Amino acid sequence: MKLIVQIPCYNEEHTLPATFNDIPKTIEGIDSVEIMIIDDGSKDQTIEVAKKLGVDHIIVNKNNRGLARTFRKGIDECLKRGADIIVNTDGDNQYAGWDIPKLIQPILDGSADVVVGDRKTAQINHFSPFKKFLQRLGSFVVRQLSGVDVPDAVSGFRAYSRDAALQLNIVSPFSYTIEALIQAGKKHMAVTSVPVETNEKTRESRLFTSIPKFIERQLTTIVRMYTMYQPLKVFFFISLILTTLGLIPIIRFMYFYFTGDGGGHIQSLIIGGTLTVLGFITFLIALLADLINFNRHLVEQTLEKVRRMELEMQSQKRDKD
Template sequence: MTIAVVIPCYRVTRHILGVIAAIGPEVQRIYVVDDLCPDQSGALVRAECADPRVTVLEHKENQGVGGAVMTGYAAAIADGAEVIVKVDGDGQMDSNLIPRFVAPILEGEADYTKGNRFYDLEQIGSMPPLRLIGNAVLSLMTKLSSGYWDLFDPTNGFTAIHADAARRLPFARISRRYFFETDMLFRLNTLRAVVVDVPMDAVYGDEVSNLKISRIVTEFAAKHVRNFFKRLFYNYYLRNMSLASIELPLGVAMVLFGSIYGISHWLYSMRHDMVTPAGTVMVAALPLIMGTQLILAFLAYDIASVPRRPIHTKTLFRKHNA
């Protein structure tokens, strides 16, 4: 199978040549995407890199990492690549791990693989504390919005995807900036694609991150909420309906009723220095208890519904029989 590597480039001139040189012979094509880099990464690669596998693509406008990766995906698919690996150009990712990322896809076990720097507890100590806490919070939010409850480290950009899965993605709708990796998971879930974590070590050198946490906190939170409700609508009401489709709204309604009813009567009793009747307490408590149980039942169903059957295996089967 033809394996291609996509490398989005923005201010990575110190590392890009070393990243390309480290890519092994298992890769047949390399796409370097210059996202209007102020340091002209594309021009540097053209001038200094003699690797015949390399194709340099240049954006006339900066589109963000998501836009650069989509450009690389489109070029790789057009050239017949069957597995596409995305590697950052800043040297953080060990290119020797590419076979490990590709293997689950080639074996028909996954449509998309992504790195997980949290797998080895002994290695986590090398990760800056702010990134460690931030990734833990983002992972929880991503589980809710994407539906992939068994994944961690959502912002990890070391990924691989089968071309059949990539071909089905709505390239024009995927987030172009730093929300790209997380939005990819949401889009893949709507396709019922199988996503697998690949353990890897956390490596931090002298690279400079362009990500400013203070700028993206509100943006990420809003997009997570948007994707969460879109996923619920797609999976539980538009494409299919199940008992879980009833459990969630009914549970939320009961919790809201119990909370509002209980708080309002508690405040009334406080203002009038009265003892709240037992019946009033039960009317508030029972909906809270039952609503919480219904929400937990929905979460159990949602967790059990993580996609398990790769969507590209059918395509491979058809090709084999043809």
């Protein structure tokens, strides 16, 4: 049983040593613990520091690609190296690495595919009240949309079984944490959470620099992911709203028409007819989007099978070598 701890890094030369040293090198039930950093185009000495620390695998992006793309690349690289369990943590030493045994235990027990570390954000002193509120609100929305009961939906401290990692297809350029949970819920993975500790803040968050921008990106990700997996519901709801709004002026026109004053209210008929037609067109879009959704399921199944075949071939090649 091999565990690989992946650490996406961008200019983490000062915090990487503490992050590395917090990770236990032996864990009960795990034969091998390996550490991988994915350097996202750092401009400092992050790579040199990782080499001095003895990091097992160093993956390098030639330029800065963002956290979501770096996370996705890390997952692929961990799978290529035969990881049975993948843990993702941050390079800023926010998460307590010594909680990794607790984090992976539900996977070892066979009761979960994905485990999310619950930071208990209400108890974190350096989180502002507004940030705590946004964390609670965001987690509530994600729980409702994904069907996954996780109290800290944006926590990046997570463990994935090999099977769960093979099914992940991260397409968002920003919030992979939300996308991964929505995917896990819609693919009926077993998801749970465990309480974890956090360390003192080492630097300002690079994702939470602007509250309006942060909210915009999170909302965009949520809407995009939910629409991707539930297009019929989304477009049918829009169609229902447009049709209802269209029927109101039509009924108003009909009332005045039958009471002998229809000529002065023709604009109500025009507006109502336009909205009703738009509602019907949106309903047709809902049907088309639902068909595309089924096709996406087939594509994802094919992609998963191809990935399994590629990894199996790589494993056989390593055994021969």
